[in-house]
Amino acid sequence: MSTAELKDLFQLNPKITFLNHGSFGACPLPVFQDYQQWQVKLEQDPIQFITKTGVEAYRRSKEVFAEKFHCSVDDFFLTPNPSTAFNTVIKSLELEAGDEILSTDLEYGAMDKTWDFRCMQTGAKYIRQHIPLPISSKEDFLAHFWSGLTNRTKVIFISHITSATALILPVKEICEKANKLGLITLIDGAHVPGHIPLNLDLLNADYYTGALHKWYLAPKGCSFLHVKKQKQDLLDPLIVSWGYASEFPSHSQFLDYHEYTGTRDSSAFLCLPSLADFWEKQQWKQKTQKAKEILHRWYPLFCKLLETKPICPVNTDFLGQICSIPISTPLPFELKEVLYNQYNIEIPITNRAKDFFIRISFQAYNQEDELAYLYESLAALKSEGKYLN
């Protein structure tokens, strides 16, 4: 199947050059149809579905997940998004005035806000350790990160792949050291499942969240929270419902507390078996490998055009199918609008403080021609001189 045919498996508007898979993902048609079938089943027989058939389908989905991401079915639950997952953890952590949460200044804004909220309640301090760009090596990154460690550090919070800057960070090394130091680890892997390898048991973080509707291609509203066994009983439910002090407890208080949050449509959670079939049938993993190679080949070309420098070594240690190229623009918001309105290109302009980036996502359904079209469009805008310096 050609990449053009692959794109037909998605419902994305064919008139748009879609280079922003990273924000909310896209779901292939066979999986989307499975999702809708679950919704129909729920509507046809709500009582049976919510109490029996849906529960069994959820269990099957969890089994597929556990095999794919290397963990026990008892150690995670599905959530609509990473914010729900980490609100559960952050609001439940015991923090005291002066405790420090060591993080970076590369984190996702909504997570920063959640920490700010919790720190206001408790008097703890959220330390957004400055990471200078470009990063020259893993060691360089780790040295900058760990220089924020103090004797008040209690928690480590860090993205596995950052949002605005799209960098893969060395979280395995961070978890190893944090575990030795007895620090609590929260890893935000929103962009990780289906994008780079993920072995939850081996990584051994205390808390790990990831979105399945981004690079793993699930219907929107499908994410997870994985919690190390020793921490499970410490976690309060974000929403107190029937599983709290349950009259019919299961083998796991952790699952009782978190898996039932009131009436909802959980159809997106039930599609993991059909997604696994899709990945297998389309050999999606091999295709994403090729997409990475193409994107990494283009990264320096975009830098040359925009007269900027890569923010990290251009290799698979730091970059996957998404990368952020520094740009110099006086009008970042307008640049995004003109790319969409005039050139039909959907692509985000992101920032870290006053540094701006154009963030390219290159999914297996994207064609190299689309990168060439983005290149030509940026070249035209650069020579115009209004949106790009």
Ligand SMILES: Cc1ncc(COP(=O)(O)O)c(C=O)c1O
């Ligand atoms: C690092 C990171 N965390 C979390 C999210 C998304 O979280 P939510 O869907 O809960 O807003 C994103 C989305 O792009 C992200 O890049």
